[in-house]
Amino acid sequence: MLGGAATYISLSASFFTKTSLVGVVGDDFAQEDTDLLLRHGIDLEGLERVPGKTFFWAGKYSDDMNDRTTLQTDLNVFADFNPKLPASYKSASYLLLGNIQPALQAAVRNQMNGVRLAGGDTMNYWIADFRDELLATIRDWDFLLINDSEAKMLSGQSNLRKAAQTILDMGPHTLVIKRGEYGAMLFRRDSFFVVPGYLLEDVFDPTGAGDCFAGGFIGYLAEKGFDLEKDHISRGELSRAVIHGSVMGSFCCERFGVERFRTLTRAEIDARFEEFRRFTHF
Amino acid sequence: MLGGAATYISLSASFFTKTSLVGVVGDDFAQEDTDLLLRHGIDLEGLERVPGKTFFWAGKYSDDMNDRTTLQTDLNVFADFNPKLPASYKSASYLLLGNIQPALQAAVRNQMNGVRLAGGDTMNYWIADFRDELLATIRDWDFLLINDSEAKMLSGQSNLRKAAQTILDMGPHTLVIKRGEYGAMLFRRDSFFVVPGYLLEDVFDPTGAGDCFAGGFIGYLAEKGFDLEKDHISRGELSRAVIHGSVMGSFCCERFGVERFRTLTRAEIDARFEEFRRFTHF
Numbered sequence: 001m002l003g004g005a006a007t008y009i010s011l012s013a014s015f016f017t018k019t020s021l022v023g024v025v026g027d028d029f030a031q032e033d034t035d036l037l038l039r040h041g042i043d044l045e046g047l048e049r050v051p052g053k054t055f056f057w058a059g060k061y062s063d064d065m066n067d068r069t070t071l072q073t074d075l076n077v078f079a080d081f082n083p084k085l086p087a088s089y090k091s092a093s094y095l096l097l098g099n100i101q102p103a104l105q106a107a108v109r110n111q112m113n114g115v116r117l118a119g120g121d122t123m124n125y126w127i128a129d130f131r132d133e134l135l136a137t138i139r140d141w142d143f144l145l146i147n148d149s150e151a152k153m154l155s156g157q158s159n160l161r162k163a164a165q166t167i168l169d170m171g172p173h174t175l176v177i178k179r180g181e182y183g184a185m186l187f188r189r190d191s192f193f194v195v196p197g198y199l200l201e202d203v204f205d206p207t208g209a210g211d212c213f214a215g216g217f218i219g220y221l222a223e224k225g226f227d228l229e230k231d232h233i234s235r236g237e238l239s240r241a242v243i244h245g246s247v248m249g250s251f252c253c254e255r256f257g258v259e260r261f262r263t264l265t266r267a268e269i270d271a272r273f274e275e276f277r278r279f280t281h282f
Numbered sequence: 283m284l285g286g287a288a289t290y291i292s293l294s295a296s297f298f299t300k301t302s303l304v305g306v307v308g309d310d311f312a313q314e315d316t317d318l319l320l321r322h323g324i325d326l327e328g329l330e331r332v333p334g335k336t337f338f339w340a341g342k343y344s345d346d347m348n349d350r351t352t353l354q355t356d357l358n359v360f361a362d363f364n365p366k367l368p369a370s371y372k373s374a375s376y377l378l379l380g381n382i383q384p385a386l387q388a389a390v391r392n393q394m395n396g397v398r399l400a401g402g403d404t405m406n407y408w409i410a411d412f413r414d415e416l417l418a419t420i421r422d423w424d425f426l427l428i429n430d431s432e433a434k435m436l437s438g439q440s441n442l443r444k445a446a447q448t449i450l451d452m453g454p455h456t457l458v459i460k461r462g463e464y465g466a467m468l469f470r471r472d473s474f475f476v477v478p479g480y481l482l483e484d485v486f487d488p489t490g491a492g493d494c495f496a497g498g499f500i501g502y503l504a505e506k507g508f509d510l511e512k513d514h515i516s517r518g519e520l521s522r523a524v525i526h527g528s529v530m531g532s533f534c535c536e537r538f539g540v541e542r543f544r545t546l547t548r549a550e551i552d553a554r555f556e557e558f559r560r561f562t563h564f
Contacts (some may be wrong), residue, residue: 004531050535057452063440064440064464090290157484158345158346159481159483161481161483162483167341168361179464182461182464182465182478183464183478185478189562191560192481192561192563193561193562194476194478194479194481194561195478195560195562195564196464196465196467196476196477197476198469199442199443199476200443201443201444202441203441215421232360236564237561239564240564242564243564252549271546276564277564278473279473279474279476280475280477280560280562280564281521282475282477282518282522282524282525282562
């Protein structure tokens with residue numbers, strides 16, 4: 001079925017702002033999947049189509065959904081992907097770099113002119129085996145968005161508060177740590193914010209939840225017109241971006257794959273944001 | 283060193299209210315430990331002293347402090363403990379029953395007259411092997427305070443929201459689920475509240491943190507004079523009790539055993555409560 005970081009991030013962000021996608025698919029990519037993205041107003045000029053098969057991943061989750069085992073990864077056309085930005089993308093203000101080889105993330109970042117806010121995701125593989133390349137890449141990011149075990153691995157610290165301080169020394173002024181069902185944390189040099197996870201009654205499929213979090217986070221900031229130069233980056237606005245990320249991640253888990261986004265409305269998103277206020281307020 | 287549920291619960295509660303302890307120790311119980319409890323104004327009339335050795339437990343924690351292995355448990359004088367309340371205790375308004383055989387918890391509850399709020403803790407052992415006795419015991423409790431794995435075990439539900447509804451059908455109108463470093467949750471029939479854990483820079487020793495949580499929870503409600511008959515039990519006041527529980531649990535972890543309570547002040551407690559507001563507010 002349809003999946004992948006670019007898909008989840010852009011579908012999620014599209015509920016807040018005009019979104020443009022960069023990625024690569026093979027000639028087997030279904031028209032109905034293209035149509036779904038287009039229906040969400042996503043600009044696909046940056047979606048490269050090349051002969052061959054689309055990237056494929058399959059995995060299996062543990063009973064409590066907290067662990068997963070990869071059953072199959074076929075890079076296919078993704079193996080030779082070298083992202084090129086269409087001219088119309090280069091002046092975009094907000095950039096979210098999905099998990100991919102750090103050098104490619106850097107190459108995309110370098111094609112942009114005048115971006116207001118740039119950041120992205122990474123994973124254990126790049127942290128362990130491409131550490132120098134990764135460190136060079138994130139040095140000029142505004143934010144890094146990773147999960148708790150990645151934060152510990154990247155920093156070499158088992159305590160998250162210490163891990164955060166170490167990572168903030170690597171470049172990004174803002175660090176978001178995702179904790180799956182336990183929620184998320186935002187760290188800045190002088191403050192931090194923690195939100196518990198949304199308590200779903202049924203978790204059908206957590207695949208893509210982290211990417212939907214990222215899409216909600218950047219999408220909300222883009223909608224607000226968040227400008228690092230003009231606005232002082234307040235923890236307040238960033239905290240609300242973390243909540244919007246959490247909201248989008250929670251919706252993602254309610255159905256298989258991207259299914260939930262076929263029917264999701266902005267009113268439902270806003271209602272869940274208010275729900276977060278209610279169950280965390282004291 | 284000094285330990286045990288009654289010790290942690292009463293030390294923690296003593297920062298909020300006059301506390302009376304029921305328990306048993308052997309003739310090896312140190313005078314300096316008695317003195318520590320007395321310095322906190324804890325009434326020890328209910329502390330039985332019998333010939334023999336005091337209960338002893340030793341354990342070892344995993345590197346991340348999230349798991350522990352019991353190395354030694356010697357029941358000693360605790361094996362024949364049959365708690366008897368001094369006459370002066372029987373009219374107390376607030377009752378916290380530490381983890382012990384459910385029939386003994388019920389026997390203590392039945393010695394009380396006119397208690398306003400009663401509840402307690404339990405553990406996997408009683409849930410698995412004394413289920414009927416436990417269910418009969420908690421039926422008339424106001425609140426049950428357990429951890430997430432115990433909630434799943436007791437309810438037979440792996441989803442915490444469903445687990446909570448099942449447990450609320452067993453009697454208690456309020457359920458508090460502790461999640462260790464991930465915080466705590468409060469469930470009532472019509473609402474719930476979730477708070478993330480406090481981010482300590484150093485966790486020295488989590489032993490007793492759950493009991494300190496319990497002491498802060500009941501201690502705060504007792505200080506407020508919380509009355510189920512008079513006051514509508516608002517989620518608001520109970521949420522603030524959960525925060526006070528979290529605050530006391532976090533202090534407990536900062537030093538070995540009960541050490542932190544030797545110097546802890548009410549001003550530090552209040553400051554940390556405000557810190558919880560700051561890092562969860564959006």
